[in-house]
Amino acid sequence: MITTTGLTKIYGADGSRGRQITALDGVDLHVREGEVYGVIGQSGAGKSSLIRCINLLERPTAGTVSVAGQDLTALAGRGPRAGKELRQARSRIGMVFQHFNLLSSRTVQDNVELPLEILGTSGKERSRKALELLDLVGLADRAGAYPAQLSGGQKQRVGIARALAADPKVLLSDEATSALDPETTRSILQLLRDLNRQLGLTVLLITHEMDVVKSICDSAALMEKGRIVESGTVSELLATPGSELAAALFPVGGEAAGPDRTVIDVTFQGEAATQPVISQLSRTYNIDISILGAAIDTVGGLQVGRMRIELPGRYEDNVVPIGFLREQGLQIDVVDASDAKPELAKEAVK
């Protein structure tokens, strides 16, 4: 549904004064129809530039963007102004913003009608559609209110209703929940998830909150320094040994008790989750196992368990038991105490 190839954005590339900053460095992204795709990364990783390049609010320096089979970069034209075709294409892509960007001079209903006004829809049809959408986001009773009278969560609901007014197939969400408290964040994410299911809406969202990815994304990508360093469906990522994103999505804590211990992370998915592997391991090799941390959670609609256990002896002494666990179809990551944990994972453990 959304495909970018070699997307590159360099600020200051036009040869004007100032330093050049590479915000995107050859990003290949593929978002399938009907999925919720999360791009996560720290500030400055290039997420914002990425999402703005999708609807060409930012002109990419190189590379292509196509949405619903239409090559948007080809519509862009030369100048900084958007031509008619690009504007039409944009009207079929909804966008929600971190700071909502509602017009304070218009009522809630008039805000939702704005995209339809731009499309030239008749007044009657506009208000019918706007009220229908406000009902969908649960704000039918606030149609006549001004944005200043709403709470943050309500404003974002209006923002979402507005983004959906022109019946887009794709919704771009630029940190839509970052300005909201945790409770409101959950309800907005739930709403996005429901819309994704009910309307078959493809959602591309960028965020720096791991919880967002965890609760609603089917696929995710991790961005660092303008590049996508990991990407895939959430279950693929969880099954990838050493995946930074998986570790961050599903963190377990716990430090080794001493230097001659081996700490490993065991991830259970699906069938494997039902096997009594730990007691089998203990009995078979006659070793004492301490559990440092464990959690069971639903990630992307998938039941996943992860456990951090400690085996006596160094890694060299535990090759056989670890092999045993791998044979049981479990995913094993050996945690090297000397190896600093990846940035993202550290943050997530907090």
Place this chain on the structure above:
Amino acid sequence: MTWSEMQPLLSQACWDTLYMVGWSTLIAVVGGLPLGILLVLTDRGGLLQNVVANKVIGQVVNIARSMPFIILMVALMTFTRWVTGTTIGREAAIVPLAIGAIPFFARLVETAVREVDGGLVEAVQAMGGNTWTIVRKVLVPESLPSLIASTTTTIVALIGYSAMAGTVGAGGLGDIAIRYGYQRFETELMWITVAILAVVISLIQFAGDFAARSLYNRGGRSGRAPKLRLLKAKEPAAADIGKVA
């Protein structure tokens, strides 16, 4: 001078002042609003970025603004005659008043429009809106309280300028104050004129502030609408709590 002698003089002067100020304000708004918006749009990073046009408009506005009104009035005489067919009287005063006020108002418009949150412009761009849509649906309505405050300031400034219009025989309150009050030592009449001016200006300022404030406060926002610059009503950063996963 008795009140019955003063009364017709004053009422005529009031009417003359209102007539000149009214028309020149109208022209200043019609001319200054697009000019001010163009100053924002053509600026670096603007929607119609055009550095050359921006510099040219900016320079013209600056030169016109730095011109003392009395000089402008004289300098524009040929133009005034071309427009109105005369260089004396109320109509003739309106031309330099309006031309002096256009760049003044344009700068105020520029400031007001710049205060509009860029995110709103981006949102409308993302909906597929063109520049004209952005001007009509975002820049003007969102800066309206500031624009009204700017208009109030312009009217008050024009009342000040119009005092000099007596020089070209246009009458008005300022003219009465100079001719009768200063040149004929009719101190009483002068003070009455001053009082009328003070009352008129207060009323205009009050009405302007009221209009700007009620627009600004629409929808539960409270407090004074800033006179010229609208402070951005930023969302409270309630956020930071739930930030890190």
